[in-house]
Amino acid sequence: MLEALIIFIGLALLFGLFLGYASVRFKVEGNPVAESIDKILPQTQCGQCGYPGCKPYAEALADEEAEVNLCIPGGHEVMIQISEITGLEPKEMEVTEEAEKPKETAYINEDLCIGCVLCIKECPVDAILGATKLMHTVIQQECTGCEKCVPVCPVDCIDMKPIPLSTRNWKWPEPDETLISEAKPGKNH
Amino acid sequence: MSFFAKIIEKISPIYPQAKRWLYSFHGGVFPQYRKELSSRQPIRDTIIPERLIMPLQQQVGQPAELLVKVGEKVKKNQLIARSSKDAKKALVVPIHAPTSGVIQEIASYTLPHPSGLEDIAIIIKPDHQNDCLDNFLKVSGEAPNTPQQLKDVLLNAGIVGMGGAGFPTYAKIPNEQGKIHTLMINGAECEPFITCDDLLMQTEAEAIIQGALITAKALGSTKVLCGIESNKPTAIKAMNKAAKGTIVEIIQVQTVYPMGAQKQLTKELTGIEMPHKAHAVDIGLLMMNVATFASIYKAVTFGEPLTSRLVSVTGLGLAKPFNMRVLIGTPFEELANLAEPKSKLDYPLVMGGPMMGFAVQNNQVPVIKTTNCILANPPEPAEMQMPCIRCGECMDACPVNLLPQQMYWYSHSHEFDKVEKLNIFDCIECGCCSYVCPSHIPLVQYYRHAKSEIKEIHAEEKAVELAKQRHEFRLARIEREKQEREARIKAKKDAVKKQAASASKDTSKNKPKPSAAAAAAAAAAKVAAAKRAAGKNTLMQNTAHTENKQTAMPAARRKAIEAAKQAANQANSGDKPAKSPKEVAKNAAMAAAKKRAQAKKAAAANDTELNKSSTDNTTVKKDPKQAAKAAAMAAAKKHAQAKKAQQANSQTLDLTETTKDSTASKKEDARKAAIQAASVAAKKRRVASENKENEPKTETSTTDKKQKAMQTAKANAMKKAAERGAKKRANHQVSEQAQHNSEERN
Amino acid sequence: MNTFNPSSSPFTHNNQNVRKVMLKVQIAAFPALLMHVYLFGYGIVVQWLLALTTLLVVEYVMLKMRGRPVLPFITDMSGLITITGLVFCIPPLAPWWIIVLGSTFALIFGKHLYGGLGYNPFNPAMLGYVFLLISFPVQMTQWILPLDLAGQTLDFIQSAHYIFIGQIPGFNLDAITGATPLNSLRTGLSQGVSVIQTLQNKDVSMLFGLSGWEWVNVAFVVGGIGLIITRSISWQFPVGFLGALALVSFIFNQINPELYPSVGFTLLNGGTMLAAFFIITDPVTASTTPKGRFIYACGIGILVYVIRNWGAFPDGIAFAILLMNIAVPLIDQYTQPRVFGHKV
Structure with a gap:
């Protein structure tokens, strides 16, 4: 009886010391939660979550100050990932994207543009080029498709257009599975 | 044939896969070749179709730049679309008119591409005159001596890899001579049905060998190996004949699919296994198709651009398959109809062979530079796709030794990271796995899909990273701008304050002071302006930078950020001089004030002494009041004069200091001086106050006396006395402030 | 998106399919089956037919229940290999319900519950055999002696009789069974x-x-x-x-x-x-x-x-x-x- 007690107390002490040492020795600097959330966010910097960008939203999530379902461009998938990282309860998206629309980028109708620089100020990634009274243009490769510039344009000359399909960005479609009757294995589990 | 090979030959009827032991790479399949369909027919004469469709992009890379207009007349070999002059736009290959005629239309046409997408094409209506521009490339006929010369000719001739991949040949060739030690000629043609390379080797062996020798000479290669599959004995004979006495060595290789794949044939010919992700060029090897060498020969010797190629028109659906030297741009259907289709061509034709080709969306698509075969196989009832039974046939057949079945599982469940870990990018999409799959799973399509998905995921990751960087950069920029604005406003405010302070001083004082303040303010403003300019500069750099195309984005971005940082630093360092004029002005002002205070103190001390003496005088002699008064007056006058002189001095000092303020040492000196002055002043004040306490009586009496004296002095020099009083107060304040400031600064 | 759905190469095949592969395995089992019949009598044939019937019923029901097309999967022959393997493992004169239970268990728990052909982690035949061995050890160890020891073998009718009823009139079975x-x-x-x-x-x-x-x-x-x-x-x-x-x-x-x-x-x-x-x-x-x-x-x-x-x-x-x-x-x-x- 006594031996058992001593052994277990000894073990408890030993493990306690070990855990204590480990917590000091392998301490993680910074806020890894915010960083890992920031990594999965789509980085459109659209601000639709109510935070000024993806990082602030990630930080708010890490501090458990924000809901998990605010990232609209990320959609359901990102929401699930966020709730996995933060351990917060997953919530249905309030605003659902209409059926997975393909990525779009902003185009400025250069005939209409009056050079007001409003969109330049709005763009979260500085993807719009131009100066006062000069026509603006969007650097397509840098546009995240956040649509922030669309409402601010006073002459409504910004359109969101899907990226044109060419042989250079064409993707092989997935094989048609109507023939295969043993469809997705995941459904059977 | 070795003894071992003979044994295998004997075994193969019982165990066909025994043939796999005869070559050096893993896997491979032995499909029904059906090459006899077209190889037994002689090459037919070229036809000139009703119209030629010339897509601007026929190869890997970017589309060519249009050079002609609708209605323009062109001659055979005339350049109709050129490679870009922009050096950055790599992999652009010019297009030449295959025959003479009129440009009928420039419009979007369906491309011979698996996607079935449309792109801009030039439509030529041939005039059947076939007016030709001879030696269009203006070559001397001499073989080039350096790789660069050869590359120029190849680029101008519009030659691309004609085996199927269509990589621009000029881009394949390294710039350094001697880098390629072994040149390889790919005459394996392992795809079933296709015989165009076989026929080319039979008929134009000389051109192929010459083309290879030209290339070998230009590149400084010492070894030329030519691999031909054993099922083309006539071609081997012809090539051996042509190669006699040259450095070209003809090697017969096993008939197995995919022997003609670059890596596999390289291993078979040289025993070298090309490392993962490395290009053949990196290890001193270069392989080209026989047809490519033949067109190199024609371009270098006769100046003929690539406008036609040998194409097999074959398939089970055609009664009279054939090979023909076809003009680039000839529609598929026209050729297929020449071969007398057994049934109506209501099924899609296939470009390329049955293993790696693709069904075209529209049978009107044109022959392009990479079209080696037009295949018309009537559709067969498709076997039903069954679940994978993990039989491993695909793995045994894979020439790259991948695990096709595991890649399929992960592709199917969209776990693309795992697919990538299984080295899917080493997959050559040869189709062996799908060919042997008993479950009829379209494995290759799964891999193609997975590959494009993975590529997109990576592109997306990059885009996300870019967006993040740009956003953070923007936030930093906004923050910096804000700070700069605040600094600017502060500077302005300070300047205004100074001005106000000096103005209040100046109300009763001499003139040079305001000018000094103005100078200080002007300097501050200038610096602020400079700063603003610097800020603008960074902005301009930003915008200028953003104009940079995305090609070298990350590097460019880093550079830009660095530049911005530098600019910010400059702005910061600019801040110092910006502050300094203010500070210096302030310091100078304070120093001056202090000096004045000192002088005044000294004067006051003098005064008191004088007063004392005068009081003594008065106490001793009551009569000579007048004299005392006079003396006092004289003393006051003297002081006033001295002070004036001093003031003038300090003023000039001030001025010189404010004008010379730019150097840091001066500024530092001034500050030190100011501090010293301030401390000295403080000490003096203390001493003075002590004195005051020690001699209250005399003080009062002296003050009385002094006042009297002053009054008289006032009477005589009213203005100066008033000034002195005012100054005394002001100076006191200023010196105190200066001390305070110096303390704060310290 | 483009509506054109391209089919990918290759456009040729070695004409192999799952059915043929399975059939080959089945055919390769025939020498052993014949040998078995010669040495141990027709018991195995009766068992095999019983198993086949079970197979058809179970497969049909399961495929229907799982909402899969019946014909291609019932003819994929994979179930046949499973029951053949199982039949060779059980004593030739085991009662009829042994093989029926065993095959049913093997097909349902060994294959269909995991998602059907290609998705099962365990060998269905062995799963069925282990199920029988653990549940019915007595029936599973009563083996007939081969011809050389028993001196005679049972014909088809006798075997069927014994398998279904449990005895053969006028025949002492102990003489031909053993370890x-x-x-x-x-x-x-x-x-x-x-x-x-x-x-x-x-x-x-x-x-x-x-x-x-x-x-x-x-x-x-x-x-x-x-x-x-x-x-x-x-x-x-x-x-x-x-x-x-x-x-x-x-x-x-x-x-x-x-x-x-x-x-x-x-x-x-x-x-x-x-x-x-x-x-x-x-x-x-x-x-x-x-x-x-x-x-x-x-x-x-x-x-x-x-x-x-x-x-x-x-x-x-x-x-x-x-x-x-x-x-x-x-x-x-x-x-x-x-x-x-x-x-x-």
């Missing part, structure tokens, strides 16, 4: 009789001094070699399995022949050859990489020997296979072949 060599070895050892003695008692009257059981195994080898030649199975399975089993039994036989039987006896008794060529070669549940297949087969070989000699069951093949089935994902993970152009 299998593996069983008698085990009993002998437990009674302190050495292996050599037990085997000496055996009346070897057949060709080449092989017992009836051993002849069935030989027939399996014949069919199995055919399968290797037609590339229906990989050579790594039989080579690895038999090699490992032979090696281990050779070592122990050298150490103590009193306790451990010889290599020949080990390889030709029990379900060794059935397993080597027909059971462990089931690709769905086996490892898929070449090296992995070899390791998998070796593992089964060693486990079989361990269970036979030190375990509670006379023949450990089913357990050995199921145990190695569990290890397959791990084996696959660590035996990936070197990809062309990659360093090891």
